[in-house]
Amino acid sequence: MPITSRSLYVYLQRPDDGEWVTVGRYLAAAHGEGYFRYAPSYVDAGLAWSIDPVNLRFVPGLDVAATRYRGLHDVLRDACPDAWGQALLRREHNLPGNAPPLQYLQAASNIDRWGALAVGASAKAPKSNLGSPAPPRLDQVVEELAALSERRPAIRAKIRSRLIQTASVGGARPKSTVQDDTLQFWLVKPGIASDVANIPLLEHVGQQWGRASGLDFAATVFHPAVGGRSAVRVLRFDRHLGRRLMCVSAASLLQAEYPDDLTQTDRWSYPRLAEELRLAGSPPEDRVELFGRMVFNAACGNDDDHVRNHAIVYRADEGRWRLAPAFDVVPNPVETPRRLHMQLSVGRFDISRDAVLADAHRFGFSGKAEAASYLDILLDRIGAGFAGTAHWLDNAWRQTLHERLTHNAAVLKGLPGVLSQE
Template sequence: MSISKPVYVYLQRPDSGEWVTVGRYKAGRPGEGFFKYAPSYIDAGLAWGIDPRNLPFLPGTDLTAPRYQGLHDVLRDACPDAWGQALLRQEHNLPEGGPPLQYLLKASNLDRWGALAVGSSPKPPDAKMNNPGLPQLNDVVEELVALAARRPAIRPNVRARLVRTASVGGARPKATVRGELGQFWLVKPEIATDPANIPLLEHAAQQWGAASGLNFAKTVYHPAERGWSAVRVLRFDRTDRQRHMCVSAASLLQAEYPGLLQTDRWSYPRLAEELRLAGAPVEDRIELFGRMVFNAVCGNDDDHVRNHAIVYDADERRWRLAPAFDVVPNPVETPMRLQMQLSQGRFDITRDAVLTDAHRFGFTGAPEAIAYLDDLLKRITAGFDGAAQWLDHDWKQVLQERLSHQVSILSRGQSTNDRQGV
């Protein structure tokens, strides 16, 4: 895809909520793209860098895009992933395998992830949100399931709205609904090809993580009313009418996803370093360590680089680790590896792999890291009972056995690091 005109990028200011033109994107030769912060943005004294890793605030500089066929990482973050891309290809007859830029331009600003919008005018648009309300949840779930199965629309008005707002990420069918008190929820239904009740497993895992003392996104489970259950997840990039700047771990780690799957860059310790460089406090790095351990225990091996993110906190005026999301125990088997490295070159779930690079998460030394790990394993074990109330007998037994097995692997006495004081 080639474009002759610039694409203007707009930002909803984190302080006032006003929309401003933050910069412009320009495509060059095939696979080449440039972003420059707008003179009006600079003249107004604004200085929020929209991506602390790849688009730092450098006035007057054309910043190149080395990935995504010339599209900058944070703009790729604002594109839909597999589910939304499929809807846009169907709606606009787009070729499969086309550049991410086509999805950035075709996706609506109504429901993008984060606080960015794009357009053809130097003046920011009135990017209002237009999501169904929570009372329509059952209609939304039914329509999402029909879409996933490629069936005709049950409620054409609902389907049209779902297609117009197909901007959020992920591979599963999903949509956003407005809740009470200005909340926005991501709704994900059970689908016919699921090997288990995935919405229920996700809800149980999110509840389990929160009960373990970790910062997990709030979820609500909806039992099947018209044949399909669903989970709704509170969006951390929205508070009422205010959108919050977000950047994915894929962008922070400069790891194109999906794409070449450069798993050498998929690393929890490296992500902890990026949190430090972005200005997040040390407690966020330790929180990330805790999530790594929780994923190992519950068996969430879908912990890829688009399932972690940072969000800008306007009150603190700094980037923070976003709440944990998309945490789902593997429904088929107990994994022995994660998708992200636990330490350099180590994907295996062992106590050694967990502790070898623990210093990179901000612990003052090996004793603090070891004490935190052992205490966390106790909290994860204690937190299971509360989450297990959502599961039937068979799944409760499966995850209980997985918990016992994984905790035994990660517990004291299994690591040479404990003996060597590493």
């Protein structure tokens, strides 16, 4: 191995008792190379949780090279901020626009990282639970997030400082974490000035619609005009009663360098993700759930279904990885999309019945006939789910989404005389 220039220790909040342990060491070597090794203390303690079931399987004594993200391992890239957090950190630390992911990993605070990992320079794990500080009022958070996104001076310096410190959560839109009286953690995402529609409301409707259709979607609460702007509150699935849960993104599972390399479209695939769920030990019902989400995205027109908008989470009570609840499901606010971001079957991104059913066996169905029966029943449930959630929308949006659903459901049912989305 080349002589290392930097080392970083990786900590894990244990899924069984919540204690922090040093799970491994990351070595940043010359020429942008990086290596991860599970810590001897982790091995000696008899611990064997893999932090990434695809790219960092638990193999003691092995230095595993990172092949993507300029030498950073996929699951550590998951712990980095995405577009919104990166923008804040560039401003705060004067980072260049082409800074490697490792710089964002180090610049971001451990206070609010996604999942159950933290990083530091000490070989000894932190004693504290790295809990977030007491959150300010929701309306104040929304107001400060809006000022940040519009590059206005701080309205409340303490809240501004907190938002910078907790810039680790992903996504492109302004957001922050708040905690309710039951110790549940929520992401708050306000509307911004450049929105072409009420995006927080559309996200709330998308999430509630999915739940009403019988699918496993993250819970949301809509806040109209909080701090002068509407906002949506989304329950974080990587937190439970103050404890952090291990998570891995679909980008990591599929070994897709997203969004750093947008040429790997062959890796953006629902069927491939279903296979990775099986290999990670998730039960068969998770693959059926993934199929249902694919169909729901096609029906409602959510084409922002990229590989960082899917994930798995480790359930300690089951001792296995499970498909995480669906999140960031927002019907396209501008037009009815003709294709999704991820393949519905090999080489097929188009919204059509053939594309949905072509690789049905990879989702655990016995064949196309069983999948087709499930598809038709699910489409009826999605229709009923919309009827139960459309009251959130004004007349114009209710009509728009109803027309979109009617057309897309007909396409997905293969009704004669209906033009496909190709």
